[in-house]
Amino acid sequence: MILPRASHTTWDAQDPNDTPDDINFYTWGLNGVNQWWNDEFSKGLFTTSCILVLFFFAVRISMDAMRHLRLLVLMSTDNSQRSQRYWSRPSPFSWKMKKYLWFAPIWKHRHNTEIQLSKAITIGTLPTRLHAVILGIYVISNVIYCTLLLDYSKPKRELVAEFRGRTGVLAVVNMVPLFLLAGRNNILIPLLKISFDTYNIIHRCLGRLAALQSVAHTAAWLINKVDAQGFEGVKKSLVESEFILYGMIAVAAFALIFVITPSPVRHAFYETFLVLHIGLAILILYTVWMHLKIDNLPQLPYIILAIAFWSLDRFIRLVRVFYRNISTKSMTKVKVEALDGDACRVTFELARPWTFKPGQHVYIYFPTVSYWQSHPFSLAWSSNVSKQGGVIQNKLHEEGYASGDLPIDEKNATIGPTTTQMSLLVARREGMTKTLYEKANAAPNRTITLRGFVEGPYGGMHQLESYGTTLLFAGGIGITHQLGYVRQLIEKYQAGACATRKITLIWVVKTTDQVKWIEPYMREILSMDKRREVLKVLVYITRPKADITQVSPTGSVELRPGRPNFDQIMDTEVAESIGTVAATVCGPGPFQDSVRAAVRNQLHRVEMDFYEESFTW
Ligand SMILES: Cc1cc2nc3c(=O)[nH]c(=O)nc-3n(C[C@H](O)[C@H](O)[C@H](O)COP(=O)(O)OP(=O)(O)OC[C@H]3O[C@@H](n4cnc5c(N)ncnc54)[C@H](O)[C@@H]3O)c2cc1C
Missing domain, CATH: 3.40.50.80 (Nucleotide-binding domain of ferredoxin-NADP reductase (FNR) module)
Structure with missing residues (x-):
């Protein structure tokens, strides 16, 4: 379908005399682009994603409801071995689903074991069977939309223009979930009770997909451009058209991310990878936004949404760091003790009271050790300590309470002002953890105090109290x-x-x-x-x-x-x-x-x- 010629003048160095019979016509703007189908396929991807989210939400709600019901019934009966037996028999459907799909690795056993090329080089892990199904559905939809559903009866130049439009649109559409899932504060984590780790796998897949689509989008533009004007025409466009220049920078950044993300590179230089990755992601957001904004292309709202997700995550992280570590009365203090067996115990005395759940992790920052870096660590132990000394939990136990039973105000009334201590165990690796260990190990008593911040909590979504x-x-x-x-x-x-x-x-x-x-x-x-x-x-x-x-x-x-x-x-x-x-x-x-x-x-x-x-x- 050839759209009526638009009144855009800045898309490219187009000749106003171009007509649909001229190949130049297909090198700029929305000419030859089937915008109606592009919109339909964008909606298709959005619908596919929504169906997947709704499906997992329904599963999560029904599983939570089942666990809650089980707990209620057992609590309202005698919780005896006999009462528990009723719940322990698996239905054939349930155990087969779990065994062959829900908890299954993609093939035999391997999921988290890194695939090793040599002792030093690993090339990542394999998704689980469920991850593979979800990713498969999404990737195959994209491939079909980009390749099969084109009008192959058209002349080559029109087909190439249609392909350019399709891949460009879907690359931008995919950037929305790409940036949403990259965030630590991604709303889908608590909603679906799926860990950041899993979203990371999807994020990597979406990133590669969007990168390939943006490369294909550029390649399609180049094919018609070179056919029409040769490489001189390409050079001229890059110099004269901001629209083309921003697009080219974006695709170069995408290609670079594609090169640095594979597991061997990522794991070997994690911090360098992270800084480069964030820098390139910001560059992509900016240049794609400019690319779309210059000519007010219909995909502008998508990139604005991606920017909003990314900025919101960063903002929430900043707020969390300030809120958790700075209060009118104090700032978070940190003690690091080197332990035998190549690890440290890191104890944060927090600026504000904080109630933790099992399974949660936090990100820690030590500006004097590792500048801006933030590293995730599971919470090993926490206690509320009276400012006059002594651990409150023990006192509460003596008084017949389980820890956490009392609201903090009541604790204050009975025991005086309190502070929360949170302890992490940090195993020595090669970067920040090594520097931290060596600093503490070299100090008197193998202990140091330093300024540090904590961000969180994250995770801790699973409750185990309904299981016998x-x-x-x-x-x-x-x-x-x-x-x-x-x-x-x-x-x-x-x-x-x-x-x-x-x-x-x-x-x-x-x-x-x-x-x-x-x-x-x-x-x-x-x-x-x-x-x-x-x-x-x-x-x-x-x-x-x-x-x-x-x-x-x-x-x-x-x-x-x-x-x-x-x-x-x-x-x-x-x-x-x-x-x-x-x-x-x-x-x-x-x-x-x-x-x-x-x-x-x-x-x-x-x-x-x-x-x-x-x-x-
Ligand atoms: C949810 C979660 C909870 C964790 N809990 C603990 C814990 O309780 N105790 C513990 O010892 N370790 C824990 N880790 C691992 C810990 O985060 C890494 O060992 C630590 O960040 C390594 O820092 P480094 O600079 O010494 O790493 P390097 O030696 O430079 O790199 C080793 C590996 O650590 C990982 N890594 C490095 N930097 C980061 C980063 N900023 N963010 C994420 N991963 C990184 C990478 O996979 C890298 O390949 C946890 C990790 C996660 C994801």
């Missing part, structure tokens, strides 16, 4: 993600406020030194009232220096040498489980994949859900 049995698997520093759940479930068990009857923590570390990372927290957990009734802790040390096999007198805490056999553990735990089971895992990629495989092998036996947290993206 909870199995928490942690590999190395992944223990930080699990400690909060252990403490919360025991507290709720004490208060009779959860269905939990069994909690098993399985922690795998390399050395005995690493066990000491959580010594103070474990001491608190093991001294909790009634914990012997519900908690079992299995610690595996894969490289022990001596025979470390130990079993506590009650048999509830065990140290074992070597690697665990996850299939065997799952088999035993499921056989001994009470009610429904939640299995959660946090650790290195191969560790997570082994636990996932063991969980999938048991899904036919018991109603079980699987939650995983990754420490990398």
Whole structure:
């Protein structure tokens, strides 16, 4: 379809004498572009996205409702093994869906295990089967819209112009979810209870798609332009037309991002990648906006929406940092202690009281160590400390309250002003974490205090109190993600406020030194009232220096040498489980994949859900 010639004059160095019979006519403006179909396909992509969002929202709501109902019923009955049994039988549809789609890796076992070309070079991870289905639907829709649904009966120059319009429009349309999903404060995270990690996978896919579409858009323009005026014409357009220049800069930035995002580059130079990526993304937003604005093209609202999503996320992050760390009375203070086993305990004394949920993470900033960088860390432990000294939780326990039961004002009334302490365990890697560790390790008492800020909280969307049995698997520093759940479930068990009857923590570390990372927290957990009734802790040390096999007198805490056999553990735990089971895992990629495989092998036996947290993206 050839649209009537528009009155635009600045799109390109067009000749006013161009006619639809002349190839020059198809090198500028909306000539040859089928805007009606472009709008329809934009709507198609929007509808596809909305259907996917609504589907996952419906699934999330129904699963939450089911868990809530289960909790209510169990709480209003005796929560006995018999009452729990009713909920523990999986329906064939439910376990097959979970095993073969919901929790399935794309092929056999591999999802979080990096694909390695050599010891030093990895090329990323594979999506899960569900991710692959979602991404497949979206990518295939784009490919069909860009290639199959063109009018191939037209002469080449018209077809190329139509392709130019289609790819350009869809590249801009895809930038809306691309920028929405890049944000830490993406509204879809709490709405669908899908982690940032998963959106990151989709973000990367959308980014590559938009980059390829923008390259195709430019290539299509070049084909007609070179056919019409040769490379001289291209050069002239770049010099004389701002519209073309901005478009070219945008596509060059897209191409550069495409080159720097693959996993080996991203992981090898993460901070450089991040700075470059953000800089190029801003450049793309600006140049695409100018490209569309100069001639007021119909896709202008899309880019404005993408800019709005990006700016809003940055604004919320800034507000969170200010709000959390600066109050009229104080600023956040940080203490860093170097620990054996190549890690630090980082304790923030926060400027304002803060109630945390298990599974949450925060971003931390240490301007004197790593300038503007922000790094994500799971919250290992938190306590409200009286300003006169002493941990309030313990006092509340003595008084018969579970921590967090009292509103902060009441706490203040009984105990005086309080401050929240939040502790992280930071394993030494090669960048900021290494500098931090070395600074603390070289200081007297291996401890330093410094200025730092915290942003958050993020994550922590899953509640486990409606499951009769909870199995928490942690590999190395992944223990930080699990400690909060252990403490919360025991507290709720004490208060009779959860269905939990069994909690098993399985922690795998390399050395005995690493066990000491959580010594103070474990001491608190093991001294909790009634914990012997519900908690079992299995610690595996894969490289022990001596025979470390130990079993506590009650048999509830065990140290074992070597690697665990996850299939065997799952088999035993499921056989001994009470009610429904939640299995959660946090650790290195191969560790997570082994636990996932063991969980999938048991899904036919018991109603079980699987939650995983990754420490990398
Ligand atoms: C949700 C979440 C929770 C985490 N919780 C913990 C925890 O409790 N304890 C712990 O020790 N580690 C945790 N991590 C990992 C931790 O964020 C990284 O180890 C840390 O950022 C590495 O910093 P570095 O400069 O020393 O990294 P480098 O040695 O320079 O890079 C190592 C790897 O760390 C990752 N990384 C580096 N910088 C960042 C960044 N700014 N943002 C995201 N990833 C980055 C990259 O994958 C990179 O390949 C968590 C990660 C995530 C995503």
